[in-house]
Amino acid sequence: MKTKKYLITTKSSLLLIMALLFIVSCEEFLEEQPSTVIDSNYIYTTEEGLKSGVVSLYKFERDRYDRSTEDYMGAVLMSSRSDLAFSRTGYTGLMGRYQRGISPEDLGARFVSALFWKHYYNIASKATDIINAAEVVQDVDEDVRNEIIAEAKFFRAHSYFYLYRMFNNIYVTTESVTVDNAFDVINNKSSEEEIFALLNNDLDFAVAHLNWDVTFGRISKGTAKHVKAKVAMWQGNWEEAKSQAVSLINEGPHSLVSSTADVFKGNRDHSEQLFVIQSKDDALGGGDVTMINANYITQYFQIPGIEEDINQGGRGFSRVLPNRYLLGLIAEDANDTRDDNTYFRLKYFYTSGDKIGQEIDIYKPISDENPNGVQLARYYQRLHPSCIKFAQEDDDPKNYRNRSNILVYRLAETYLIAAEAIMRSSGDPLPYINAIRTRAGAAPLTSVDEQAILDERARELAFEGQRWFTLKRMGQNVIDRQITSYAGDGEFFPPNLGAKDPRTNWQPYFINFPIAQIDLDLLGPDYPQNDGY
Structure with missing residues (x-):
């Protein structure tokens, strides 16, 4: 959120109008209209318009991967900033070694602003417009209406969840931008209670109204359950995380593919995938090279x-x-x-x-x-x-x-969520973590603790964009220990010692990304910057 609402969400609405011009009939858009009525009610007045709006969310979600900023940094930044990576060179290397993106003023923070902060606030704004329009539009079958709203609510929750995990100090809203509120200034962050209430309400609706079996590339009930379990883990609600993960594993049509060689084979359209971003000319919402x-x-x-x-x-x-x-x-x-x-x-x-x-x-x-x-x-x-x-x-x-398809969420992580949630609540986590190890041909574990979970998540999910979030979720002590002990290669690559060593450069307050000053300047005067910056 760039956060005079106008500067973010009005821009978002205009971008969405442009996208829809390529997705739906141009006939209605060719009629001259007063500028004051170019809002969500103008765009979404029919069932087909709403469906096209949902399709546009997939396109905008893919933009982070498609943008060419610094060798497509948006696709790999989160993996570069982990305890599992050696960030060798380029601007991504500077970011991964904590030489850039560590001040609200530096160029790295501006890249993060464009690739993450503005990106996910724009998607959340577009999704909110769809939701609010769908709730009041006439002559739409109720089941269709609920499916449209469910997909849009998933994207809104997904976007706000990503922002919360990166920045912590975020503002959430279910209100569309209008001419009456466009210039309202946001003076304070939302509370954790407000953030998680919105995330859980949106995901509950998505779980209730999405189907298990959907067209490849679309959000399903399984996708929503998976993210709902992840949100519950961030709240420390282990029983809820366990319930959602086990339900997805046992009740849904998904299953682990038979071998690790098959996980990233072909176009990723297999029983383990929960959400795949496609990069293909005729795919849902388009696509581009990365x-x-x-x-x-x-x-x-x-x-x-x-x-x-x-x-x-x-x-x-x-x-x-x-x-x-x-x-x-x-x-x-x-x-x-x-x-x-x-x-x-x-x-x-x-x-x-x-x-x-x-x-x-x-x-x-x-x-x-x-x-x-x-x-x-x-x-x-x-x-x-x-x-x-x-x-x-x-x-x-x-x-x-x-043009390569990108696995965003898959069932292997669901098994590891179940193992951790059970370990931290009640039951036997071994069948779930050992299902992953058995598939890989590794010997089964006889006990599970936090380090075993961390290690197995590393082996299975490395470079899939989840690691930094896992370290942060497990707490300050965990992320401090893992980054200062293992990030980069230390003395095994002497040229990266000193100023280029992420173990040395890491500071505990890096657990939250800085809000770029260009964004903070548009917030209210009392809106908090993250600690340490």
Whole structure:
């Protein structure tokens, strides 16, 4: 929220009008209208108009991934700022190492403002317009009306939930912008009670009125239950989190795919997916190319004798890489299949010349055998393990930008939510966490504690945008310990020690992102900046 409401939500409404011009008939929009009636009631006067408005929410949700800001930072920023990543270079590297995005005035905060703060407030505003219009429009079947409202309420809750987890000090509303309130100044943040009341009310409605089986790419009852469980975890309502997660697992049509090799295979349209953002010309709401995969893949193709290949990750530029801590967690069980060629690419092989088929080992990390490494900088740039969760079979291996579908929520996380919620309330968490480990071929656990949950979430969900939020949710002590102990690679990459070391740069108040000064200036004079900034 840029927060004279006018400056955010009026802009949002105008953007939505432009989007709808491409989605619904132009006939009504070609009629000359006074400017004062260009609001949600003008846009949403028919069932088809409301449905088109909902479709536009999917398009706007995808914008964060599609925007080209600093090599598509919006798609990878949250993964770069975790205890599992080595943020090598580029502006994303600066953000991931806590060198930027740490002051309301710096350029990184402005990027975060555009990619997250304004982005999610705009979606929340659009969703609110749809909800309020749908509640009063005439001649709409009640079941259809409730489905429209349910989808819009999911997006509003999803957006406010994202903002709350990043910034903490946020303002929520169920009121549409009108000519009467457009210039109202927001003087204070919403209370946690107000925020969670809105989140839970919206998600309860979504759970009640969405269907289990929906068109691929659309929000379902399962998606809403999954997010409802996540919201309950942030409230410490473990019984509710358990109830929603177990219900989704046992009652819905979803199931874990049979092997880790199948999770990120194809277009992700499988039994485990709960929400997939599609990047395809004829997909719901459109789509565009992104560089999310390129951010996570090394520049192995610069080594003579190896060409770009989707099986080895496609074309990348080594921005954000799995660090030694994460790789060590995956390597703990030799039978764990979440390693080479499923979730990660650990080894690379020559594809031409007299060494074809042989493993490439010309650069090496620091180890007992090589205490200084072998061309260490080249190793991190060209031969370091990569996350290949976002490579897709039909990608162009010679292009940094591709149309790849993005798994946002999936059932594996639901199992881990159930395990943690049961551990913190009542019952046996082992069947749920061990379902994930068994699928991966890893030995089952015999006990579960908070660290076991953290470790299993790392192995299963790394680089899917959830880790930083998990650390924050578990508390100040947890995020401080994990970041200062494991972020980056520390002494194993000496060039990143000192000012480039996220372990050194981390400050406890970074647990909340700063509200950019350009946004704070538009709030009331007493609106609080987050502590420490």
